[in-house]
Amino acid sequence: MSQTLPEFDLDGYVPFRFAVVAHQLSRDLAIRYKDRFGISITEWRVLVNIGYSGDVSIRDIERRVSLEKSKVSRAASRLEAAGYLSKCVDESDRRLIKLALTEKGTTLLAEIVPIAQAYQAEVEALLGDKFEMLQELLGTLMDRAR
Amino acid sequence: MSQTLPEFDLDGYVPFRFAVVAHQLSRDLAIRYKDRFGISITEWRVLVNIGYSGDVSIRDIERRVSLEKSKVSRAASRLEAAGYLSKCVDESDRRLIKLALTEKGTTLLAEIVPIAQAYQAEVEALLGDKFEMLQELLGTLMDRAR
């Protein structure tokens, strides 16, 4: 009749907990951006990456930010349409497309970065002296991939 | 001409890091399920919740697992179609729908739970004695909501 299930504690299951926390953080952040600047999280990541990185091809962003290249490509197109960045062919390798912030994009980024920092400060305050430990753990987990 | 951006380190930005790690964990897990059992992560969460919880309405799952109710509803429908669970109206409150595993569903769950546990064991082994600290931190962050 009724079979017995092995012991299992979903509430303590790490992949699940990560999903919940990550979703929560993303959502909180999205709310602060979307309404005010019309920028999605994905677009935000691309924007930041371009602003703070030397490498700026789609492929580079894909690697550095763990985003599907199609996701990056579409985000870049939306950002270009909105006037925040420009695309131009890399003459040393014509397969590559160099992305660069426009002045408008730089202005936007300068506005929204402090918001992101303030949010991280909240998290930091919540965790207190354990914040550094969290960063260390996240580092270990991120390195795990491949 | 070119404006200056405030200092910012994307690689150390917690919401970003959480997103990457969570996506990675979900993906790893999805691979182990999807191919072998045809079950998505969302469906897996619903399944586990029904199997290990007393409360089994859609609304209950929404609350306990941080899933949109439409997501739960659709996952439940798919699982029902696949014969893993049954729906029936709660006679004490006819707005509610009680979800229950079928025997087939219980069998499936008994098969896949050990896989999930083995995966968590990998993570635990990677983190060693810091695993408990991670759990504590995740707990703090999960409580933060609302």
Place this chain on the structure above:
DNA sequence: TTGACATCGTTGCATTTGCAACGACACACT
């Protein structure tokens, strides 16, 4: 040079997602 093979960015397509309705039902108050 030619040809085989890899890489880049884009796009088509099916699926999933989030959000806002919606109908059905519950409850409180009159």
Place this chain on the structure above:
DNA sequence: AGTGTGTCGTTGCAAATGCAACGATGTCAA
């Protein structure tokens, strides 16, 4: 009973997503 308000699960729809092509370009060896 009737009315208003709230909650439940479902569904429609637009947007986002993942994945597999695809054309264009680069690389390297014959």
